[in-house]
Amino acid sequence: MLKLLSHATKISGMALFMLWSVGPVLFIVVSSLKQPIDIFAYPPQFLFTPTFENYVSLWNSWPAFFETMGNSLIVSIGATALASAVSFLAGYAYSRFSGTWLAASAFYMIAIRLLPPIVVTLPLFPVVDFLGMSDTHATLIVLYAAFWVSLFTMIMKTFIDEVPRELDEAAFVDGATRFQTLWRVILPLAVQGTLAGAIFVFVFSWNEYLFALIFTTNAAKTTPLVISEVMDAIYGTDWGVLFAGVTVQIAPVVALVACAQRLLIAGLTAGSVKG
Secondary structure (H helix, E strand, O other): OHHHHHHHHHHHHHHHHHHHHHHHHHHHHHHOOOOHHHHOOOOOOOOOOOOOHHHHHHHHHOHHHHHHHHHHHHHHHHHHHHHHHHHHHHHHHHHHOOOHHHHHHHHHHHHHHOOOHHHHHHHHHHHHHHOOOOOOHHHHHHHHHHHHHHHHHHHHHHHHHOOOHHHHHHHHHOOOOHHHHHHHHHHHHOHHHHHHHHHHHHHHHHHOOHHHHHHOOOOOOOHHHHHHHHHOOOOOOOHHHHHHHHHHHHHHHHHHHHHOHHHHHHHHHHHHOOO
16 A cells, blocks of 8 residues: 555656646747647646647747847857867866866866856946957857856866776876777767767757846847747737747757766766776
8 A cells, every 4th residue: 555655656756747837838838839829728738639820820920030049059059169179178177187276176166156147247348348358159159158167167177086096097107198988988978968968959059048147139149039039029918929939939948858868867867886
């Protein structure tokens, strides 16, 4: 009886978790296929004829939405590549070397990561403006990569710690340089951690709003800013168009995570068990 109760409790907990996590996303996707008058109808209409009018209206009324998706893609790929390279090298340094300054820098990275983004963002604005880098892809790429590099570095350190030092020494004995050892020995064995961290950086960069709002105006404007404009439209929020935009916005990251699910799970758990 107790075992049955335990199973029922676990299943109920999982069902509530799925409802909490998937429910809002499912509501958005389904609502994007409804007529605006039916979205908030009471009682809710679970049976309806799907329509793509909201997506057509999004295309016709908000062409900037699809144009800025290119900016989001450039920034997300750039930030992911930069954060991955820096974090891999930093993770190797923290894993293979030790010292007071290294320990202090690790503590600093973790401490600075705890600050709210707005605290760091506002003092940076006059600096970025002085350097003439406002409204550029490079600014967002550097900011997004810097925001994640501390956590990403610790993830990489954990994975590289699992790589035996004897492999480094064997590579050096065979005449490999440190760079060759990093590229041919360490990276292949720590690639799961790299992919896991890279996915987090990409998803964050794709959806980030605050940095893009402060540091861009037009040339490097990203998709989340257009979604906010749909919400603040002069004639009120067109919920059907808004939900269509959100659906298009989240579709790439959902597809990415779904395709990389096995690598992501393996990357998050591979360093948790000692061999």
